[in-house]
Amino acid sequence: MKVYKPAKKNIHPYIGQSRINKRYTQSRPSFTKLYWLGGILIIIAGALGWWLLLSPTFRLTEITASPAKNFSTDDLTNLVWEKIRAESGIFPKDNLWLVDTKVITQTINERYYLDKLKISKSWPHKLNITFEEKNYALAWGENNNYYLINYQGDIISQGAIPPNLLIIYNRGAAKAGERRIDIEEKYLSFADNLNKAFAEKIKGLNDRQFFLDDEINTVKIQITNGPVLKFNTEDSIDKQLVKLETIRKQELSDGRLFNSQQYLDLRYGDRIFYQ
Secondary structure, eight states, X not given: OOOOOOOOOOOOTTHHHHXXXXXXXXXXXXXXXXHHHHHHHHHHHHHHHIIIIISGGGBOOEEEEOOOSSSOHHHHHHHHHHHHHHOOSSSOTTBGGGOOHHHHHXXXXXXXXXXXXXXXXXXXXXEEEEEXXXXXXXXXXXXXXXXXXXXXXXXXXXXXXXXXOOEEEEOSSOOBOSSBBOSOHHHHHHHHHHHHHHHHHOOSOOSEEEEEOSOTTEEEEEETTSOEEEEETTSOHHHHHHHHHHHHHTTTOXXXXXXXXXXXXXXXXXOOEEO
16 A cells, blocks of 8 residues: 655754744834824824814804894894803814704704794804894883783884884783783784774774783773773674764764763773763
């Protein structure tokens, strides 16, 4: 029987081993190279971070806002600046990358009643605020303060009242809060509709003042040098005005007699109470 035995290769014990070690050594990356590569990446990342967050390149320098009818846009932009500068952190507060538009949106909505609000960044230095205001319907007078409000009682602004705008005076418990008038919508909408109908259908009682007190379902008109007119918010405006005109033409047709009355109560069906 014959057995095949491969011939041994003559490998020098030192030369062959050195070649193997050399190949193994060359296949591993150099620790020194990795060290330098890591250092370069750290430097690049640090420089990029400084450029984005600490350099003046992205420093916020301008805030613009849409024109406003019911409040000062300077007050709005000052509010935003104050909010940005009040933010805490180790980085500059006015860096445009770090300005949180959600926080700014919340801050503005807490102060102003707006239908639409959008905040956008215009790189590298600018913040844009665009909005649409809610419309006011009338004015509310309380404790010598005047508020422009809508039917929901939202305070749109405070201060000067446009000419020919209905003012409802409060002669009852305080209702003006920080952002709204605490009153049901029905009183405000009824008063506004009554004012329009009154101007159209009632002659000779132009000098008048609308007011509310704590009497429920009631809107009142004080006629200058005349009586208080009481209207029911749950009844027809036209029906109550017809009753007013009827008594002015009949029992109280004399203007002096009409003006001498303390009140005319039109709230109860077809009856009129006066004194």
